[in-house]
Amino acid sequence: MTQGLFGQVEMNRCSPVPVGRRDYLTYRGNVAVGRHGWLRLTPAYSLALVRELLKDSGPDELVLEPFSGTGTTPLACATLGIRCHAVEINPFLVWLGNLKLTRFDKGTDRALLAAASGIAENARDPDAVEWRPALHQIEKWWDAPTLHALAALCKGIRRQFRKRAPGVSDLLRVAFCRVMIRTANVSFGHQSMSFKKKDDGEEDQLIRETSARCARRVTDAFLAAAREVAESLSVDPPGAEARVLPGDSRHLHSVLPERGYTAVITSPPYPNRMSYIRELRPYMYWLGFLSDGRAAGELDWRAIGGTWGCATSMLNTWTPDGRNGIPFPHFDRIIRDIGKGHALLGRYVHKYFEDIRGHIEGLRSVLAPGARCHYIVGNSKFYDTMLPVEGIYAALFEDAGFANVRVATIRKRTSKKELYEFIVHAHMPHGGKSCHPLFLVP
Ligand SMILES: C[S@@+](CC[C@H](N)C(=O)[O-])C[C@H]1O[C@@H](n2cnc3c(N)ncnc32)[C@H](O)[C@@H]1O
Structure with a gap:
């Protein structure tokens, strides 16, 4: 059990604990907070959530946010005086994130x-x-x-x-x-x-x-x-160095300027077919980040979980990596069941988890021993098939050698009774698979 901002939540693996909507944990908690409230863009979590996860941070904390989105994590870190590097594939969000992190001159x-x-x-x-x-x-x-x-x-x-x-x-x-x-x-x-x-x-x-x-x-x-x-501009201005780097979080090793990140706080795209490019297109076209539909589809294809425009036809010819399955019980059956409703959807979910597996495996080369990972994820339902996203993330962390992997239910997502948001916690091992008690999830 853990207390605090998230209320009392039981640690569990695959079945959500009944909790309410808790909108203060979403972007709604940010709209009145200075630069966080500039634009309501991708689904974001709240500043309060990041602060809670960092409340015991020491002076040497160096945070990584591999899916920056609206930049909640780097901005929250910068205002707390904690260094943070974020990575984002969408150039518009890289621009906006870095603008939020700018220390503007007086006047x-x-x-x-x-x-x-x-x-x-x-x-x-x-x-x-x-x-x-x-x-x-x-x-x-x-x-x-x-x-x-x-x-x-x-x-x-x-x-x-x-x-x-x-x-x-x-x-x-x-x-x-x-x-x-x-x-x-x-x-x-x-x-x-x-x-x-x-x-x-x-x-x-x-x-x-x-x-x-x-x-x-x-x-x-x-x-x-x-x-x-x-x-x-004067509300909680950034105090520490934080920036958003353009790049692909499946290749962190080549994107990040440093090694030894002590914590990861992020929410990757959810496997629910929501396209960030589709949602952001008015901003991107007006500001000149996009000039035609083909480029929009190609950018969506490069993003994890993108299926919009020409990304859909590219997915049609995608084939899974035959050498490495996803290490979750009955994963292949789940994919087959989803694919019965619509073959493309099965392929979509399969590719999503192969991409996430590549990302999680890549974390090991950039994290410090004992680093804490906190992944906010949402489950999905395709026709009658539930996709236990949180359980699959936990299995991927364990398979990549992470220790002390836990899942906590944090909030109900929509009026649909089965859809929840979770935090998957995991720790980079200290050399072997064991974990220093300092880094254990309470
Ligand atoms: C759920 S949003 C992140 C929200 C963010 N935590 C916040 O609070 O604003 C997921 C983000 O991941 C980005 N993304 C998708 N694939 C990516 C990849 N391969 N590398 C880096 N970023 C990616 C998307 O563009 C999107 O902005």
């Missing part, structure tokens, strides 16, 4: 507000702006006047990029993203984005709103967003 907030008001003023001028991001069916995302106003803001920010210090132009882009997503015709469900259905009243309002009024509404929202970003 950056004032420079940001001055630049934002110049851009807003110019964007109110209804001159035509030709450029549009090549986002598929962009008219489903924004009506024409809003799109026009956003394009004008974007053009102004690009001009600023040449004039201003890089920090200010990057922060202007964050303010732009906040407005761009707030004005989009989308809603975010528990897992992914969908288009909102407009009712007749909304259509009427759009027809009545002139381009000039729309431009004012959007530029006012941009100024408000710039103020929010400026205010966030």
Whole structure:
């Protein structure tokens, strides 16, 4: 049993302990906390969770986050004065993570507000702006006047990029993203984005709103967003060196600049077919990180668990590594059962765990003896087949020679009764397979 932030949870291996939703352990716990709240992107865990896992850290702690996402772990570490290196495959998230970790000069907030008001003023001028991001069916995302106003803001920010210090132009882009997503015709469900259905009243309002009024509404929202970003800069600023490195966490050895990481805190992608590229595409197209659908699918294919766009057809020709099975009882049967519903899904889950196995095996070359690993993972269900993700992670850690492997249920994920989130804890052995008592999970 363990107490604390997570409440009282029993350590177990494969069956979830009934616990509630505990939204404070998700990104919802971060939205009001300075830079953590800039954008709501990939599913993230909370700052409070990272702090709890690091509460007994000493001065020599060096944390690794192999799946950085929105950068919760490196930012939490940096504000606690703990060094951290994170790895992320998506270039947009690398950019955003490093921006959150920047120690800005005094006066950056004032420079940001001055630049934002110049851009807003110019964007109110209804001159035509030709450029549009090549986002598929962009008219489903924004009506024409809003799109026009956003394009004008974007053009102004690009001009600023040449004039201003890089920090200010990057922060202007964050303010732009906040407005761009707030004005989009989308809603975010528990897992992914969908288009909102407009009712007749909304259509009427759009027809009545002139381009000039729309431009004012959007530029006012941009100024408000710039103020929010400026205010966030002084909240818990980063105190220690932390950064996000671009790269693939299946090849940590070649990505990381150091060895001897003392702790890993992360949540890898879940095997639930959620595509980070699909979810992030409006940001990535507007900011120039993506310019066509092919590149989007290829990036998703490089990510663990990606199946969007052309990644789907690439998965169709993927074959498992025949030499090494996944060391979990009945894994092959589970894959066959999932594949009965849809052959591609069976292959998807199989590839996911082969990738995760490669990642876990690679950890051994970069961790310090006794290093603690904390993996937040969620289970999945495909048709009638439960996928015990937490148990398979535990088995992969044990197979890779990690010691003291434990699973704790931390929260219920959705209204579906079987879906939970877990922490899989494991320790890098001290030479052999045994573990120093200091590093034992309480
Ligand atoms: C669940 S999110 C991480 C959330 C993060 N812990 C947070 O709190 O923001 C998983 C991340 O892993 C990244 N990813 C997927 N495959 C990767 C790989 N092979 N190497 C590095 N990052 C990868 C995805 O782009 C995504 O941002």
